[in-house]
Amino acid sequence: MSLNINKAFDSEKNLWEVKLIGEIDISTANSLKEILIKLLEEKEIDIKLDCKELDYIDSTGLGVLIGILKRLKSIDKDIIIINPKPNISKLFKITGLDKIFIIK
Amino acid sequence: MSLNINKAFDSEKNLWEVKLIGEIDISTANSLKEILIKLLEEKEIDIKLDCKELDYIDSTGLGVLIGILKRLKSIDKDIIIINPKPNISKLFKITGLDKIFIIK
Amino acid sequence: MTTKCANKSEDSKKENICMSLPSKPEYVSIVRMTSSVIANKIGFNIEDIEDIKVAVGEACNNAVLHGCDSNIFKVEFIISEEKFIIEIEDEGKGFNVDKYPHPDICNPKESGLGIFIIKSLMDNVEVKSSPGKGTFIRMIKFLNEKDKAYN
Amino acid sequence: MTTKCANKSEDSKKENICMSLPSKPEYVSIVRMTSSVIANKIGFNIEDIEDIKVAVGEACNNAVLHGCDSNIFKVEFIISEEKFIIEIEDEGKGFNVDKYPHPDICNPKESGLGIFIIKSLMDNVEVKSSPGKGTFIRMIKFLNEKDKAYN
Ligand SMILES: Nc1ncnc2c1ncn2[C@@H]1O[C@H](COP(=O)(O)OP(=O)(O)O)[C@@H](O)[C@H]1O
Ligand SMILES: Nc1ncnc2c1ncn2[C@@H]1O[C@H](COP(=O)(O)OP(=O)(O)O)[C@@H](O)[C@H]1O
Numbered sequence: 001m002s003l004n005i006n007k008a009f010d011s012e013k014n015l016w017e018v019k020l021i022g023e024i025d026i027s028t029a030n031s032l033k034e035i036l037i038k039l040l041e042e043k044e045i046d047i048k049l050d051c052k053e054l055d056y057i058d059s060t061g062l063g064v065l066i067g068i069l070k071r072l073k074s075i076d077k078d079i080i081i082i083n084p085k086p087n088i089s090k091l092f093k094i095t096g097l098d099k100i101f102i103i104k
Numbered sequence: 105m106s107l108n109i110n111k112a113f114d115s116e117k118n119l120w121e122v123k124l125i126g127e128i129d130i131s132t133a134n135s136l137k138e139i140l141i142k143l144l145e146e147k148e149i150d151i152k153l154d155c156k157e158l159d160y161i162d163s164t165g166l167g168v169l170i171g172i173l174k175r176l177k178s179i180d181k182d183i184i185i186i187n188p189k190p191n192i193s194k195l196f197k198i199t200g201l202d203k204i205f206i207i208k
Numbered sequence: 209m210t211t212k213c214a215n216k217s218e219d220s221k222k223e224n225i226c227m228s229l230p231s232k233p234e235y236v237s238i239v240r241m242t243s244s245v246i247a248n249k250i251g252f253n254i255e256d257i258e259d260i261k262v263a264v265g266e267a268c269n270n271a272v273l274h275g276c277d278s279n280i281f282k283v284e285f286i287i288s289e290e291k292f293i294i295e296i297e298d299e300g301k302g303f304n305v306d307k308y309p310h311p312d313i314c315n316p317k318e319s320g321l322g323i324f325i326i327k328s329l330m331d332n333v334e335v336k337s338s339p340g341k342g343t344f345i346r347m348i349k350f351l352n353e354k355d356k357a358y359n
Numbered sequence: 360m361t362t363k364c365a366n367k368s369e370d371s372k373k374e375n376i377c378m379s380l381p382s383k384p385e386y387v388s389i390v391r392m393t394s395s396v397i398a399n400k401i402g403f404n405i406e407d408i409e410d411i412k413v414a415v416g417e418a419c420n421n422a423v424l425h426g427c428d429s430n431i432f433k434v435e436f437i438i439s440e441e442k443f444i445i446e447i448e449d450e451g452k453g454f455n456v457d458k459y460p461h462p463d464i465c466n467p468k469e470s471g472l473g474i475f476i477i478k479s480l481m482d483n484v485e486v487k488s489s490p491g492k493g494t495f496i497r498m499i500k501f502l503n504e505k506d507k508a509y510n
Contacts, residue, residue, distance in 0.1 A: 127237070129233075129236060129237060129240075129265060129269075130233040130236050130265075130268075130269045130272060130273070131233040131234050131236065131237065160240075160261070160262075160265075162262055162265045162266055162269065162322075162325075163266055163269065163319070163321040163322045163325055164269060166321055167317075167318040167319055167321065168318070170316045170317065170318050171318045173316075174316070190255070191255075191258040191262070194255075194258075195262065195325065198325065198328040198329070199311065199313075199321055199324070199325065199328075200311075200313035201313075201316070203313060204313070204316060
């Protein structure tokens with residue numbers, strides 16, 4: 001019923017590795033936004049989102065990711081999404097967002 | 105959100121071993137009652153209730169157990185409750201039923 | 209849709225969630241679940257959440273068991289920083305709150321444990337009932353200081 | 360307590376659960392949870408339950424985001440053997456249902472996905488809105504034959 005976010009800098013691959021645990025919804029999307037923006041203020045590099053333990057995301061969460069992706073794309077960087085659960089993959093698919101995010 | 109009941113006859117100890125899995129409440133207590141009564145119609149012996157995977161019980165469930173216990177006590181048999189979770193132990197304690205059931 | 213709920217109280221820090229459901233056994237677990245989700249959000253510890261769930265379940269059982277068929281019962285969750293109030297109301301047959309059967313451990317019975325369990329698990333319990341009209345029960349659990357600090 | 364809900368419908372096989380909640384983000388997950396508990400009871404499979412949860416969440420998001428402060432929103436769950444209807448109503452600012460922004464994948468935006476997602480996940484969706492008065496959305500998921508047989 002809440003969101004935990006673990007972040008680490010992967011110096012070898014030069015990217016932010018962010019683990020999302022819990023639910024991204026209208027009450028937690030803002031804290032995700034703030035954390036991702038802070039990371040980019042530190043270093044504007046690729047962000048890898050590990051969604052293995054992400055149970056839920058909705059349009060407010062997708063909106064945050066779209067906003068961050070637009071900023072990264074403008075400097076040729078990316079968001080890479082790994083280990084999404086079936087319900088999360090489905091949402092990226094029906095919205096067509098699987099075509100603009102890198103999903104593994 | 106539902107109740108599963110696994111029953112087996114322990115011929116060595118001459119008792120019914122009944123595993124309760126899920127929740128015993130107003131909507132499932134009756135099926136517990138029917139199953140236990142059927143067992144006693146087959147053989148009137150001790151009943152051992154394994155509550156390891158029992159998540160919830162309320163007064164309707166306790167009422168069923170009290171009814172069966174009264175029948176068993178009248179022929180000097182018992183109900184033995186094993187592995188109750190803390191919330192279930194608490195309910196037996198506050199109602200004083202821990203003094204009339206054998207709880208291990 | 210005809211749901212109507214004031215969702216307002218004297219104290220602006222309080223917030224209400226109202227529900228109404230058919231008086232049937234299969235709906236009781238929905239109220240139990242909802243109560244535990246809310247209790248968890250308020251910040252109660254696991255033992256308190258279990259207590260609330262059982263107490264709410266017992267009150268709903270009574271509303272359903274002693275309520276009229278094809279009727280509804282209502283639940284109101286009143287949330288504030290220091291306590292959780294739950295009110296459950298039915299339009300069932302009601303009873304005399306001064307002389308309903310109390311449990312007697314020397315002579316255990318199949319019924320009569322519900323209200324006793326609610327009073328044991330909650331900090332404050334009030335029952336009002338009018339025979340023939342219905343029953344109202346209000347129960348309160350206070351958030352202890354430790355859990356408050358944790359929030 | 361002032362909750363009022365008809366909980367009755369033409370078809371006696373239908374049963375209703377009504378809720379009303381404060382228009383605040385922290386209450387949306389309670390409605391989501393409740394919808395998934397009910398969907399599970401009706402007998403929907405896991406994928407359908409997830410779809411219902413997301414669609415209900417999106418509709419609640421809109422009620423809360425575009426609703427008025429210090430207001431409430433209402434949810435009605437209508438349960439029958441072959442389908443699950445969910446109605447969500449707010450008294451917020453409303454909008455013109457004929458020309459709200461639709462998503463465009465070539466030009467992705469931070470908002471405007473909610474109703475599109477609801478329509479993709481549910482079998483039938485109806486939106487009524489009066490600018491200045493509020494919005495009503497009804498969504499239906501049908502139970503497929505396989506899950507019905509399983510019940
Ligand atoms: N909501 C209610 N409507 C009518 N009668 C009630 C209600 N709640 C309790 N009672 C009466 O009080 C008695 C004691 O209730 P309770 O302690 O919950 O035990 P139980 O419901 O198991 O009998 C019930 O047997 C019933 O006669
Ligand atoms: N309940 C509502 N009350 C008022 N306006 C709404 C409501 N639901 C949707 N809208 C309007 O329709 C638009 C599209 O909604 P939606 O597809 O859910 O995307 P989002 O809410 O992310 O913008 C919203 O931006 C808003 O203007």
